[in-house]
Amino acid sequence: MSGDLKKSAVNHQLAARLRREVQGEVLFDLPTRGRYSTDASIYQVMPVGVVVPKTDLDARIAIDIARDLKIPILPRGAGTSQCGQTVGEALVI
Template sequence: MALTVTLLPDALIRLASDLDGEFHSGDLVRRIYSTDASAYQELPLAVAIPANESDLRKLIAFASNHSVGLIPRTAGTSLAGQVVGTGIVVDVSRTFTKILEVNRDEGWVRVQPGVIRNELNMAIEPDGILFGPETSTQNRGMMGGMLGNNSCGSNSIKFGSVRDHVLEVTALLSDGSKVVFGSLDADQFAAKCDGPNTLETRLYRDIRDCLSEQETRDEITREFP
């Protein structure tokens, strides 16, 4: 693993030594990651380039134990400071770059967040599949950032935004647990709410409780465009 050493607190030094990937706290790397394609700039505490899922879990555990924010980042092409902050930047653009599965019959693909939008479409074109949302940075923008930003682009009138194309999202929660979010019918949602007392279950219960309030439902109906 690569480590840029400066005067780090002991906890950060231990974290850096425990990762398989890279961990940088030097001024140069932090300044490189202090901005995106916008005018916003904030110096992060450090920059991590995880090598695998184990590294991600270690970073999440550290953030939870030390009340430090994690800032997921791919290409950094966002225009409104979405990946700028004072926490630890977690750059997944270099190692999480695989197209994991292509299902031609059902017309879907499973990808990691560091897959570039144009490269995805070039790879799946022979299978007759197209990922429609098209941003101006399509030759370098990555799927993780497009998902987090709900990107759309000039073709959104025809293809919609990213959320219109997402079937499932596999995620690591703040306790390190891996979950899969997808469409649920009423019975499936109720089963999620009645599950064991995990963070995932509590999230579903919070959604249920929030949407059970008539005032909230009326506001959504009134305000949603």
């Protein structure tokens, strides 16, 4: 399996598991990912997906699932960084 196909399959598995196990929002659509691909800096990096946890447990579950699948995570607050710290090819929580 090529690198892109393998990455796509893992991302699909990530989205499916998150939707099953997390109560909060699980967003993998292109417009949402596009919104989270920038902050107040000049950088633009498309994330794998976005989880908006409803509870602390949601955040822990999302982190555990990402770790199991070897997907990096990126904690995000208001997205006001001016140096690109809140963007990356990762699961944004």
